[in-house]
Structure formats: C-alpha cells, structure tokens
Amino acid sequence: MSKKKLYIQDVTLRDGMHAIGHQYDKHKLKSIAVGLDQAGVDAIEIAHGDGLSGGSFNYGFGAHTDWDWLEGIAEELNHAILTTLLLPGIGTIEDLKKAQALGVRSVRIATHSTEADVSKQHIEAAKKLGMDVGGFLMMAHMNEPKKLAEQAQLMESYGADCVYVTDSAGALMMDGVADRMKAFRDTLSDNTEIGIHCHHNLSLGVANTIVAMQNGANRLDASLAGMGAGAGNCPLEVLIAVLNRMGEHTNAAVNQLMDLADDVIRPLQKRPVRVDRETLSLGYAGVYSSFLLHSERAAKKYGLNTADILQELGKRKMVGGQEDMIVDVALDMVKQKSSSLK
C-alpha cells in the first residue's frame, strides 16, 4: 500500500450550514472561502447542508440558493478545489450540471450506509462531467465493516475516486473507525482513495479522524471551530495542529485557521456548536446530527425534551433525511403524555 498525500477538505460552508439553519450570507460565505483558500486547505465544500437543492420545509430553506452561494467562488480560489455535495433523492443530475457550470470540480454523492446503489446514475454523471467524485456512505455506524466495504465497492465500481466512512451521527468509537478503514483497504482497489468524515458528538472527532488516517484514509474532512451539524465536525484548526505535531505534512497553516475559527466562525454560532446534553444524545443514540435544530424546535413547540425526542428517533431507526419524522415523533409523544395523565 502506497501512502497517499493527505487531502484536507473543509466543510464549514456545507455541514456548517446545519449549525445556523443554512443562513450564511453569501458575501460572508465568500470571504470565508477566500480565507480558507489562503490558509491552505485542499478543498472547500459549499452547498445547503443537505446538499444541492436541499432547501425545503423538511430541511430548512437557505438564505440563498446553492447557485447564489457558489457563484463567483471558483474564480477567487488560488489553491483549493471547489466541491459540493449531492444526496440522490434530494438533488438531481441537473443540479450537478448547474454546479459544474459554476466551477465546481469535485462532488460527494451521499447515500445511507446500506443504499449505495442509488448513487450509480449520479456518480456516473459526475464522472462524465469530468469531476472528481467521492462516494459518501452516511450513518456508517449502522452498517458493519465488511458490509460497509461492499457498499464502498459498489461506489468504486460506478467510478468513485474516493469513498468515505461518514459518521453522520458521531456515534463511532475509535475501534469502529479502524475496523471500517481496514475493511475498505482490504476490499477497494489501491487506486481508490479513502476518506473520513466525523462528527464530534462523543468528543471523538479529532481522535477518529487520526485513527482513520493511521488506517489508510488520506482525505480528511474538518471544519473551522467544528462548524457543523450536532456537536460539529472534526475541528479543522485542531486537526492541523495535531497533524503538525505528528509530523504529517499538509498545506494548511494552523495560525490562520485558528484566527478564522475564533474571529469569524464562532461569532456566527447562535446556538453554540459543542458537546452538550442535546448533541451528546445524538452520538449516544446514534441519530443523524442534522436532526438537532429541528428537534429543538419541535421540543419547544410541543413542550417536550429535545433529548427525549432524539432518543426516540434513534429507537425508531430513522435515517438521514427523515426530518419530517421529528414532528411525527413529537406528536406521538404528546399523545402518550396526555393519555398517561388521564
């Protein structure tokens, strides 16, 4: 196995959307993208938190369209590749073509960890458009290593250049990450890169990313100040600091990233992105991190506890994208409460 160059992909402007209800101002977003480029990250992902065309009642409408956010960014980047995300079932190939026309050169096609075959037409279309393609296997904790690797192999067979273990619920332990990485390495071709995308719900964002790297991942996702769904992603500035101390080479400058994280990103967080009762519940119950703000809203509206709603969603085995079931669960809990009072 040849050791591949580390590739740091920033997700502040995509996963980070979840933390602020998809409300980045487009001028602000542009200045953050430029800052990230200057700080030396390899790729910058921009889209609604739920990917292209994610704007909806179900996931929240954005402050702008994906096209408004993406427009004029590629021209400003000197080093970083402009990337985006697409979830089949939400976004379409038409959306992908629009993004490509705006200068997007790389895309991640995301499916639930057992449903890779729905990504075939999108991965193939992206390759035809000449894009670099990552397969993004979400809620990776819900599929065992060997079976997850089989799903990765499907994505590879459709043409994916890289396949990710995507810990959307921030529920994987370090061994769980290592086992999945080893299974990928055993199953995928040597030419296929492996990526890791973590959430910090159990405070393991950085640790899991490092474990993944030590077991063969070379594409590492992170975001400034962890800006992302739930307790956030692997914090970028921390990851680079750790990699530097480990003697691993990246192009990123830790001091610039620290400044961006504290001076630019943290002030945007109306709800702090951190491990707390609610976000810990996500990791503990194995629930899609993006459910957080929606569940907090439902809890407020129906007089319930967010953590209770999240744990019930976990029990019902809801997967990414089923935000509509949060209100459904809340209404069931209200019914239960009122019947137990009678």
Next chain:
Amino acid sequence: MKRKAAIIGSGNIGTDLMIKIIRNSSVLKVGCLVGIDPNSDGLARAKRMGVEICSEGIDGLIQMDIWKEITVIFDATSAKAHLYNLEKIKPFSDKKIVDLTPAAVGPYMIPAVNFDAELCNKLGLVKAVDSESVLNMVTCGGQATIPIVAAVNRIAHVHYGEIVASIASKSAGPGTRANIDEFTETTSEAIQKIGGADQGKAIIILNPAEPSLVMRDTVFTLSETADRETIRESIHAMVAEVQKYVPGYTLHQEVQFDDIPADKPVFIEGLGHKHGLKTTVLLQVIGAGHYLPEYAGNLDIMTSAALAVGEKMIG
C-alpha cells in the same frame, strides 16, 4: 366476461399488480405477465398461479396468440423501457396503456384528483395509440401525496408543495434504485400539474430498518392564508376518497398548521420570499400485503391506483 390485461415488467410492481388483478378485479383478468428474465421471481410466481408468461419482453408478447385478446396493457418496467414498449404497441390501435413508470410521456393520472369519465371515454375513442392516450401514474410518492396538495389547493391557492416519501429499502427494486432522479423530477412536476401548486419539490428516502418500516409520506404546503378548519376538512375528505381504492391509506397525525408571517418569510428557490399558511400532513400507507408484506405501501398505492384506472378505461 372479464377482459384480458397484459402486465409488462415482472418486478415488484408488475407482480403485485398481477396478484391484485387476480384477487380483486371483477372486470379484468391477467392474460400475460411479461418479463425479460426467465428466472425472475415474478415470472415464477405467475407460473405457479397459472398465469401465462412471456420472458422476451414486449417483442415476445406481440408474437403470442394471446396478444390479440389483450385490451389493457400495464407497463411496469422503467421510464426508458416504456419508450421502447410504446413504439412497439403504437401500431395496435385497439390497446389501451396505463404507464406505471415515471416516463411521464402521457398525461398524469391521480385517480382521486383528476380521473373523470370523460377523459377516459375520450381515450377510448382515440384511434391510434399515441402518447396522449397513455395515462401515466406518476410515482408511488406522487399517488400518496398529490391528492393532499390538491385538497389544500381547492381551498387556498398553493404556492409551493413539497413531499417526502420514505419507503422500506426492501420495497425499492433495482429499477427504482437506478432511476431516483426520475422519481424526484416526475413527482415535482405532477405536484404542479395535478396538485395545482405553483412550484413542487419531491424528496425520497430509503430506510433499511429491520423489521421494515411502513411507507410514510409527508406533505408540506405553503398556501394563501385561509380558514384552517376548512382546509382540514378538505384534507380529511380527500383521504377518504383515496381510501376507496387504497384501504391502507391514513392520516397518521392530525393536520398541523403554522403561520409564516410576512415579516418572517421563507426563501423558496424560483419563487423568492413567500409567506402564508404552512400545512403539514403526515400520512401512512399500509400495503395490502399482496406481493411484498404490508410495509410496502408504495407498491400498493401504485398498483391499486393503476388498477382503478385500467378498470375505468374499459368500463
């Protein structure tokens, strides 16, 4: 005497429809189940049930003796295959076609919303089979949700209709999986054309949970502000209408309303900033358990609607 129907496509939908016709229809019988894989489970099932089969697609069917007895053809293949099948059937002006694929060549048909005898009569009079005479059944998610969009729209104009269909992974066959975009695009368009919304959006989610979860559908509309009780009653009446042909179709929760005030509008791509009344409708579709178990409401709603249409076309 029962008229003969052919079903093209021996996947989940075609096989479910076959069983439905055999068990439920007083006017149709299955003349032939047509597939392309002689080893498919659907064709094996048909054989066991004493139904004539063809494993060479539409070309094989046309060569069979039974072909001239076929009145109605249900196409349960894929959007791409439907186009091919349509070309082959065109020379035979005595055939009527119900399209269960998301090809969306012919007019959309949601029985509870836009079925009218006149339309079908007219189709009966059409001499040649052309795209206008092929009724398209939209998608499973469309069949479940567009009646609700229409129910709101008949009370208060719907600016935006959005639907989320969640189906059990096991109920999504390879055809559905390879063509997810066709689901989202066809459903979105029908939300506008049949539901009456200025803009439509469709989302589909596959959930692999074991035991499999029953099909769930959620409808969100943003409409002009109107009396909530009137909208609620319209939705309940529409649910009862759909239940006539899909017994397992129910409101899972009472209708939910939220005001989207003018000073806090939502930004909808293509429409700009909009305010009004948000209506949320949480549905459940329990299947009849004909081919796949009860969780597969998505099969049931599609085949039940198609059968209702096929029966009315010859009636």
